[in-house]
Amino acid sequence: MPDTPDESAERGLHREYKIIVNTREKTVDHDELSFDEIVRLAFHPVPTGPNVVFTIGYRHAAQRPAEGTLAVGGHIKIKNGTTFNVTQTDKS
Template sequence: MTADAVAEKDTKHYEVVVNGRTKIVTTDELTFEEVVGLAYDPVPSGPNWVFTVTYRRGHGNKPEGTLAPGESVKVKKGMIFNVTATDKS
């Protein structure tokens, strides 16, 4: 088995739902910015855009909540993220 095959086999995959669409992530933690990137491609940009990120079905100590810019949350299979973009213009 090649080193790449071993690395891929050892990589964890989490199936999460972002804005109603199933996504596969390979990290144990997702940041606010990463979740926004999963929700929007391309991510709307400009000074008036504000994003709200909520999640549920998370880990036992904090199964639901919100993420603010710069924050992160541990990923769990089946987590549900909702991302809302608002243009305050």
Template structure:
């Protein structure tokens, strides 16, 4: 039997109270910002706070810093907040 890669299955997650469908085993902070906002706020002093819960067993909840990734699982809940750090 060949060692073929399985296509990434689609998972349903919740971002800022809205159900979203993603594929892949991980998701990045940038991808979450794109899912959370149709037009993400921009500016020199804008930063994003990302929290999650209902994640994998070893780390079911936590924070995601800019540039980080987290393993996704069906039903995971993400909250993405834009903050002006001025």
């Protein structure tokens, strides 16, 4: 009989989460992502410069609130189907 997610976690087995980042499916192996990790999933290479700003909107998160905007430096608990919209703009 296969392990439940809780049993897998107790034994140190990896679980994969399928999420959506800018309309593309991505697979990650942990249930919490940082702002920077999400930006790296959205852009390769990540745009840099003194005027580059990122905004991350999310839906269907495994936390309350389940949707909103992630602050720079923040973290978010995810589940299968969590969706991110990451935009990059230039400060003016």
